[in-house]
Amino acid sequence: MTDLGTARATATGLRVSTQRLVHIYRSEGHEVAALSGVDLEVGAGEMVGLLGPSGAGKSTLLSLLAGVFRPSAGKVFVGPVELSAARDRQLDELRALEVSLMLQGAGRNLLPYFTPLENVRFAQGVARQSGKDLPEPEEVLAGVGLVAEAERPLSELSPGHLQLAALAVAMAPRPGLLLADEPTSQLEHRARDLVLERMAALNRELGTTVVLVTHDPDVAAFLPRTITIRDGRVGGEGRSGEEYAVVTPDGFLPLPLHVRDELLPGTLVRFHLLEDGSYTLLREEGGTDA
Numbered sequence: 001m002t003d004l005g006t007a008r009a010t011a012t013g014l015r016v017s018t019q020r021l022v023h024i025y026r027s028e029g030h031e032v033a034a035l036s037g038v039d040l041e042v043g044a045g046e047m048v049g050l051l052g053p054s055g056a057g058k059s060t061l062l063s064l065l066a067g068v069f070r071p072s073a074g075k076v077f078v079g080p081v082e083l084s085a086a087r088d089r090q091l092d093e094l095r096a097l098e099v100s101l102m103l104q105g106a107g108r109n110l111l112p113y114f115t116p117l118e119n120v121r122f123a124q125g126v127a128r129q130s131g132k133d134l135p136e137p138e139e140v141l142a143g144v145g146l147v148a149e150a151e152r153p154l155s156e157l158s159p160g161h162l163q164l165a166a167l168a169v170a171m172a173p174r175p176g177l178l179l180a181d182e183p184t185s186q187l188e189h190r191a192r193d194l195v196l197e198r199m200a201a202l203n204r205e206l207g208t209t210v211v212l213v214t215h216d217p218d219v220a221a222f223l224p225r226t227i228t229i230r231d232g233r234v235g236g237e238g239r240s241g242e243e244y245a246v247v248t249p250d251g252f253l254p255l256p257l258h259v260r261d262e263l264l265p266g267t268l269v270r271f272h273l274l275e276d277g278s279y280t281l282l283r284e285e286g287g288t289d290a
């Protein structure tokens with residue numbers, strides 16, 4: 001029995017954490033630092049959104065959490081497994097049994113010549129062979145609300161139903177962690193809300209940890225917690241619509257963008273403790289409140 005098998009017995013959702021995660025893409029003649037020290041903590045069974053501008057490193061982070069490739073430096077824990085140190089076999093097993101990655105665009109997650117039912121059955125193959133206790137494909141499809149569409153050709157499905165089929169495929173091996181790259185980006189509002197609600201219901205009912213990338217403010221507002229990636233690092237967190245700056249484990253505090261425009265490099269600031277235990281930030285030049 002592997003470490004993952006033990007984890008499954010105690011919890012459905014997997015805890016995810018990263019420590020000073022760095023990823024550098026190397027191509028001929030140049031290097032791109034996509035992630036430059038990400039410290040992240042997502043509890044077992046949480047549903048969180050990754051936000052941030054284009055090129056911030058969100059998809060890279062998702063791929064590292066999925067064990068698609070290994071980080072240049074730092075650590076990634078998915079459940080009890082530290083991915084950067086895991087053997088290839090352990091990573092294969094993790095991807096087949098415990099971590100599902102939904103790529104952007106429903107079609108990239110589905111075999112086009114299979115029905116939704118056949119897609120789900122196919123997606124369960126390895127996990128079933130390994131002895132994992134899985135629901136029948138019909139039940140998986142019912143879980144995302146695709147019953148009448150189960151045996152229809154994909155070409156007859158609406159974009160929303162295709163995305164629900166992709167969600168069913170991702171959930172077919174009953175993973176402990178669902179990673180989704182922009183799962184609602186190509187959908188109109190009704191279909192978007194339906195996909196999001198079904199995802200939230202699976203998170204609630206099965207306890208699966210969900211991490212999804214989004215650019216959509218409405219999706220972000222729906223999620224209990226969001227993490228903003230900026231310049232390859234955690235730039236802030238949102239809780240129920242409120243934005244917070246997050247102190248890093250080594251004591252750094254990334255300034256929110258609108259404040260960064262005010263506080264130029266080299267500005268001296270002071271933290272002033274108030275009677276109620278909160279702090280104000282004082283800018284030293286002229287002593288103006290920041």
Ligand SMILES: Nc1ncnc2c1ncn2[C@@H]1O[C@H](COP(=O)(O)OP(=O)(O)OP(=O)(O)O)[C@@H](O)[C@H]1O
Nearest residue numbers: 025027032033034053054055056057058059060061
């Ligand atoms: N295979 C690659 N080779 C070289 N550079 C890459 C590769 N993939 C991504 N990058 C670069 O790494 C940085 C982070 O890219 P990433 O796709 O992770 O960002 P993102 O936040 O997901 O962006 P988007 O929202 O546009 O998808 C960018 O500068 C990007 O150009």
